[in-house]
Amino acid sequence: MHSLTSREFELMRDYIEKECGIALSKDKTYLVESRLSGILAQSGLDSFEQLYYRLLSQKDRKMKEEVIDAITTNETLWFRDKTPWIILEEVLLPKYIEEMREKKRSKVRIWSAGCSTGQEPYSTAMCIDRYLVRNNIRDISPDSFEILGTDISRTVLDIAIAGRYDNISIMRGLDSEYKNRYFTNKGRVWELSKEIRDRVQFGQFNLQSSFITLGKFDIVFCRYVAIYFSSELKRQLFDKIIRVLNLPDGVLFVGNSEIFTDHRDSFIRKEHGKGVYYGVKGHSGV
Numbered sequence: 001m002h003s004l005t006s007r008e009f010e011l012m013r014d015y016i017e018k019e020c021g022i023a024l025s026k027d028k029t030y031l032v033e034s035r036l037s038g039i040l041a042q043s044g045l046d047s048f049e050q051l052y053y054r055l056l057s058q059k060d061r062k063m064k065e066e067v068i069d070a071i072t073t074n075e076t077l078w079f080r081d082k083t084p085w086i087i088l089e090e091v092l093l094p095k096y097i098e099e100m101r102e103k104k105r106s107k108v109r110i111w112s113a114g115c116s117t118g119q120e121p122y123s124t125a126m127c128i129d130r131y132l133v134r135n136n137i138r139d140i141s142p143d144s145f146e147i148l149g150t151d152i153s154r155t156v157l158d159i160a161i162a163g164r165y166d167n168i169s170i171m172r173g174l175d176s177e178y179k180n181r182y183f184t185n186k187g188r189v190w191e192l193s194k195e196i197r198d199r200v201q202f203g204q205f206n207l208q209s210s211f212i213t214l215g216k217f218d219i220v221f222c223r224y225v226a227i228y229f230s231s232e233l234k235r236q237l238f239d240k241i242i243r244v245l246n247l248p249d250g251v252l253f254v255g256n257s258e259i260f261t262d263h264r265d266s267f268i269r270k271e272h273g274k275g276v277y278y279g280v281k282g283h284s285g286v
């Protein structure tokens with residue numbers, strides 16, 4: 001394995017931060033070296049410095065995608081932390097349904113920003129479907145809930161779009177009711193029903209980009225993504241999220257173990273049972 005010099009670490013660190021926002025401290029030298037050494041070996045190049053200049057020249061798009069895949073952490077599971085979906089069922093869905101019945105709204109838009117292999121937006125789609133069925137709600141179409149999942153990594157999005165999961169990922173966080181109702185076992189994989197797959201749109205999107213083309217959302221899930229960003233990028237990200245939230249009621253979910261105190265001035269923290277969600281300060285209705 002090639003070793004990464006301090007200069008090469010700095011070059012790669014700056015490249016990675018510019019491309020995907022992930023901030024790497026010096027103690028991550030080994031992580032960068034180990035995660036990128038396979039790409040370097042395959043490239044036929046002699047050093048990480050050469051790899052850096054190849055990436056900079058932008059001649060090799062596939063290599064850039066491979067670096068992003070290698071550096072991003074795609075850890076995810078079904079109904080991660082559980083509480084966002086309890087809040088969805090117990091607080092948000094009853095309110096949205098009432099508003100739709102009163103013709104105060106026609107749809108609900110939900111964004112899973114940094115959705116990895118799809119567990120987060122699909123958990124949301126399954127939760128909404130089950131809620132409508134359980135409560136015998138027939139006058140509201142499931143299509144009134146538009147769910148968007150985005151991620152910077154093409155590889156995780158391809159898995160999400162396919163909606164096919166192996167035995168290990170299917171076990172992580174999914175209870176048997178959801179599994180039996182929405183998945184079909186096909187040998188070593190579990191395939192999510194087409195009905196639920198069709199309720200989520202996926203797209204490749206870098207959270208460092210402008211959000212102007214995305215439209216407005218009633219709920220944004222941005223969970224376990226910003227933890228890898230610098231504080232400046234985090235600040236910019238949550239400022240942009242405020243601007244895409246439908247006001248006054250738009251809500252944000254972050255990861256339960258994420259420290260969100262830096263954004264205290266812009267968001268208002270709300271609690272429901274053991275769960276936490278955020279509204280926009282000065283506007284928040286829900």
Ligand SMILES: C[S@@+](CC[C@H](N)C(=O)[O-])C[C@H]1O[C@@H](n2cnc3c(N)ncnc32)[C@H](O)[C@@H]1O
Nearest residue numbers: 020072073074075076114116152206207223224
């Ligand atoms: C740890 S996963 C979290 C997945 C899911 N939100 C959850 O909580 O289970 C973080 C995801 O953020 C994505 N990501 C990292 N940097 C990103 C960026 N700049 N723009 C968009 N997605 C990014 C990664 O590719 C990865 O799939």
